[in-house]
Amino acid sequence: MKSDLRQDREGRIEAATYELLAEKGYASASMLSIAKRAKCSNETMYNWYGDKVGLIRVLVTRNAADARAVLEQALEGGGSALETLERFGPVLLGVLLGDKAIALNRAAAADASGELGRELSASGRGVIAPMLGDLLSRAAQDGEIPATNIPAAVDLYLGVLIGDLQIRRVIGALPPPNTSEVQRRNAMAIRILRSYTA
Incomplete structure (x- = not known):
């Protein structure tokens, strides 16, 4: 299949998945219902993604x-x-507070099985946090931060950066933050890291 045709089909599948998660929730958004909404075959869905968890993994990874x-x-x-964190923080907040991540998190909150939440954690934070740990290890080695407990430094940075913004977006209590708020949160998280000694 030509790449532009595949990209078009993948775009339709992605849009259909987000729509059905919002309408029906994770448990009821079957691969078949997504395929029908995206106007593609169920066989294509399983060939490309393996199963619904695989489809979600691709969406989270892409997001x-x-x-x-x-x-x-x-x-x-x-x-x-x-300096990398100065660029990274706003990008990460843009992802986590964007409509796609919020749709996935709303569906995960309503999924009694916990399957969607586990996949979001594994494919999102489970990938980003170790990379962030490697970056903060380098920051400690280079004397940019005093931390010796790198996992705790990762948790601190993410906790200050994200706070309760994502959950407030998920429950509809907060609009997407503006650029100045995102920059302020990131600057505060970096400032705290500079003095964190654990």
Whole structure:
């Protein structure tokens, strides 16, 4: 299949998945119902994604691609870890507070099986946090931060950066934050990391 045709079909599948998660929830959004909504075959769905968990994994991975790319570039190229965080934080918040992530999190909150939540955690934070840990390890080695407990430093940075913004977006209590709020949160998280000694 030509790449542009595949991209078009993948776009329809992605849109159909988000629509059905919002309408029916995770348990009722079957591969067949997604295939019908996307106007593609159920066989294509299973060939490309394996199962519904595989489809969600692809969506989460695609949604987090920009944030992951910032970390990958920094880890491969060197440079100041804290300067990387200045770029990374706003990108990550943009992903986590964007409509796609909010739709996935709303569906996960309503999924009694916990399957969707486990996949979101594994494919999202489970990928990003270790990379962030590698970056903060370099920051500690280079004397940019005093932390020796890198997992705790990762938790601190993410906790200050994200706070309760995502859950407030999920429950509809908060509109997407503006650029200045995102920058302020990230600057605060970096400032705290600079003095964190655990």
